[in-house]
Amino acid sequence: MGSVPEVFVGSIDQGTTSSRFLIFNKQGEPVASHQLEFKQIYPQSGWHEHDPLEIVTSVERCIDEACNQFENQGHNLDSIKAIGITNQRETTVLWDKETGEPLYNAIVWTDTRTQALVRKLKHRLGSDKLTEICGLPLSTYPSVGKLLWLLENVPKVKAAYEKGVLAFGTIDTWLVFKLNGGIKRNIFVTDPSNASRTMFMNIHTLSYDDSLLDFFRVDTEKVHLPKIVHSSDPSAYGSLNSTVLKGVPITGCLGDQSAALVGQKGFSPGLAKNTYGTGSFILYNVGDKPVISTHGLLTTVAFDFGGKNKPMYALEGSIAVAGSSVKFLVDNFGFIESSSKVSQLAETVEDNGGVTFVTAFSGLFAPYWIDDARGTIFGITAYTKRGHIARATLEATCFQTKAILVAMEKDSGHTLAELAVDGGMCNSDLTMQVQSDLVSIPVRRPAMRETTALGAAIAAGLAVDVWESIDELREVNNEGTTIFKPSISKEESATRFARWEKAVEMSKGWAN
Numbered sequence: 462m463g464s465v466p467e468v469f470v471g472s473i474d475q476g477t478t479s480s481r482f483l484i485f486n487k488q489g490e491p492v493a494s495h496q497l498e499f500k501q502i503y504p505q506s507g508w509h510e511h512d513p514l515e516i517v518t519s520v521e522r523c524i525d526e527a528c529n530q531f532e533n534q535g536h537n538l539d540s541i542k543a544i545g546i547t548n549q550r551e552t553t554v555l556w557d558k559e560t561g562e563p564l565y566n567a568i569v570w571t572d573t574r575t576q577a578l579v580r581k582l583k584h585r586l587g588s589d590k591l592t593e594i595c596g597l598p599l600s601t602y603p604s605v606g607k608l609l610w611l612l613e614n615v616p617k618v619k620a621a622y623e624k625g626v627l628a629f630g631t632i633d634t635w636l637v638f639k640l641n642g643g644i645k646r647n648i649f650v651t652d653p654s655n656a657s658r659t660m661f662m663n664i665h666t667l668s669y670d671d672s673l674l675d676f677f678r679v680d681t682e683k684v685h686l687p688k689i690v691h692s693s694d695p696s697a698y699g700s701l702n703s704t705v706l707k708g709v710p711i712t713g714c715l716g717d718q719s720a721a722l723v724g725q726k727g728f729s730p731g732l733a734k735n736t737y738g739t740g741s742f743i744l745y746n747v748g749d750k751p752v753i754s755t756h757g758l759l760t761t762v763a764f765d766f767g768g769k770n771k772p773m774y775a776l777e778g779s780i781a782v783a784g785s786s787v788k789f790l791v792d793n794f795g796f797i798e799s800s801s802k803v804s805q806l807a808e809t810v811e812d813n814g815g816v817t818f819v820t821a822f823s824g825l826f827a828p829y830w831i832d833d834a835r836g837t838i839f840g841i842t843a844y845t846k847r848g849h850i851a852r853a854t855l856e857a858t859c860f861q862t863k864a865i866l867v868a869m870e871k872d873s874g875h876t877l878a879e880l881a882v883d884g885g886m887c888n889s890d891l892t893m894q895v896q897s898d899l900v901s902i903p904v905r906r907p908a909m910r911e912t913t914a915l916g917a918a919i920a921a922g923l924a925v926d927v928w929e930s931i932d933e934l935r936e937v938n939n940e941g942t943t944i945f946k947p948s949i950s951k952e953e954s955a956t957r958f959a960r961w962e963k964a965v966e967m968s969k970g971w972a973n
C-alpha cells in the first residue's frame with residue numbers, strides 16, 4: 462500500500478498594511494509564505510484609502526512567490542487543494558458592474574471623513590433601532606457611511622447608481638470577483654462575518670434587511686449587494702483565474718478578526734482572542750445566538766461553516782489604533798527605526814514616568830465610541846524621555862483592551878479565564894506582560910502567530926474535507942505557546958486603569 466499523498470491549503474490574508482499568501486499543511490503549519498506591503502493613501506487628515514487594483518496585484522504576486530518557494534521545497538502545486546481568503550473588514554470598494562472597473566479608491570475602515578454624515582444619521586428617525594437589528598452602533602467604522610459618502614461626493618459613483626450598474630463590495634467580495642477573472646464570471650459573493658460589518662445585514666437572520674436599507678435610503682435595484690453565502694463553501698466562491706494556482710477553488714472566506722478567532726481555535730463559547738495588528742480586535746465567542754451589547758461592544762458573526770454547524774456569534778471590542786501607534790513612533794516621531802525596536806526603547810525606562818497617551822488618532826472605538834477625541838499625551842514634564850512615551854504608547858492598547866474585557870464581562874455575565882493573542886504587536890513581550898498585568902488573567906501567545914491566515918485555511922479546508930470537522934483541529938498550533946501571567950495586584954491594576962479612564966475623559970471634544 463502506498464502512503465497517502467500530503468495535501469495543503471493556501472491562504473490569502475489581505476490586511477490593512479500588507480497582503481500575504483501562506484501555504485499550510487494538514488497539521489496547520491505554514492510551509493511557504495510571502496508578504497508585500499502596499500501603498501497607504503492619506504489624501505487629507507482623517508482620510509485613508511487603498512488602490513483596489515494594487516490590492517489585487519499584491520495578492521497575485523504573493524501567491525506566485527510563495528508557490529515558487531513551495532515548489533523549490535520539492536512540493537507539487539497540485540497538492541494545494543483549496544484557497545481561503547481573509548481580509549481587512551469594512552473597507553469599501555465600488556465598481557461598475559458592466560466593466561468591472563473600480564470607481565474610486567477603497568475607503569479604509571479607519572477613515573473618519575464620514576463623521577458629519579454619521580452625526581446627521583444619528584438624528585434620523587429609527588437610528589435607535591439599528592444596533593439591535595445589525596449589531597453595530599452608528600459610527601464612521603462600518604461600510605455603510607463610506608458608501609453613502611461616495612454616493613454624495615463622487616459623480617462617477619452617482620452616475621453608476623442612477624444607471625443601476627453600481628457594485629458594492631468589501632475586500633473579500635472585490636478579491637473573489639477579481640481573482641475569478643472579473644466580469645467574465647461575475648462571481649459576486651460575501652460571507653456573513655464580512656456582511657455583518659456593513660450595517661446592511663440583519664444579525665439574527667444573516668440576510669439583508671429592508672428596514673436597514675430603508676433607513677439608509679439605499680436602493681438595491683441601483684446598488685448591487687453581494688449574495689451572502691457560508692464562510693466555508695465548496696463552490697460559491699469560484700476558483701482562481703490567474704497566478705500559478707489557476708483553477709484551484711476558493712472555498713473559504715472570513716473577515717480577518719473572525720479568521721483569527723478560528724485560527725486560535727476559539728470554536729466554543731467563552732473563548733476569546735485579541736489580535737494586535739494595525740488596530741486591535743477582541744472577539745469573544747458567545748455561541749449560536751447573538752448577544753446585543755449594552756456596554757459599547759459590537760455583535761458580529763464569528764463564523765458560519767454551514768452544513769450541520771450553526772452560525773456562531775461573537776461580542777467584539779474594536780480598537781482603532783494599536784500597532785499603528787507603534788508605526789507612528791517610527792514614521793512620524795522618528796523615535797525608532799522599526800516597530801520591532803519599540804520594546805527595547807520602552808525598556809530604557811522603569812515605568813511610564815507619569816505619562817498617559819490616549820492614542821485616539823481616529824477618535825476612540827469600543828467601548829467608548831468618542832468620535833471627537835484625538836490623540837492626546839498627558840503628564841509630560843521636563844523629566845519625560847522617549848522611553849516613557851514609547852511605554853505609554855504600548856500601554857494605551859492594553860488599557861483599551863482592559864476596558865473592553867470589563868464591558869464583555871458585563872454583557873456576557875462571565876469572567877474570562879485567559880486571553881489568546883496574535884498580530885504584529887504581540888511580538889512585544891513587554892506589551893504582553895503589561896496586558897496580563899492590566900487584565901489580571903493569563904495571556905496566551907502561540908509560537909506560530911499567523912493565526913488569521915490559518916483561520917482562513919481552516920474555513921477553506923473544511924469545505925473540501927482536508928479536515929472533516931473542527932474537532933480534528935483542536936490540537937493544531939499548540940506547541941511552543943508562551944503564557945504571560947499577572948505580576949501586579951488587582952488593586953494596583955485598578956489604580957492604573959482609573960488614571961487611564963481619567964485621561965480618556967479629558968481627551969474628549971478636541972475635534973469639534
Ligand SMILES: Nc1ncnc2c1ncn2[C@@H]1O[C@H](COP(=O)(O)OP(=O)(O)O)[C@@H](O)[C@H]1O
Nearest residue numbers: 476478738739784785800801884885886888889
Ligand atoms: N515587535 C513589535 N512590537 C510592537 N509592535 C509591532 C512589532 N512588530 C510589528 N508591530 C506592529 O504590528 C503592526 C502589524 O501587524 P500585522 O498583524 O501585520 O497588522 P495588519 O494585519 O493590520 O496589517 C504594525 O502596525 C506594527 O507597528
Ligand SMILES: O=P(O)(O)OC[C@H](O)CO
Nearest residue numbers: 476477549550738739740
Ligand atoms: O488589517 P487588520 O488586521 O488591522 O484588521 C482590520 C479589521 O478587520 C478592521 O475591522
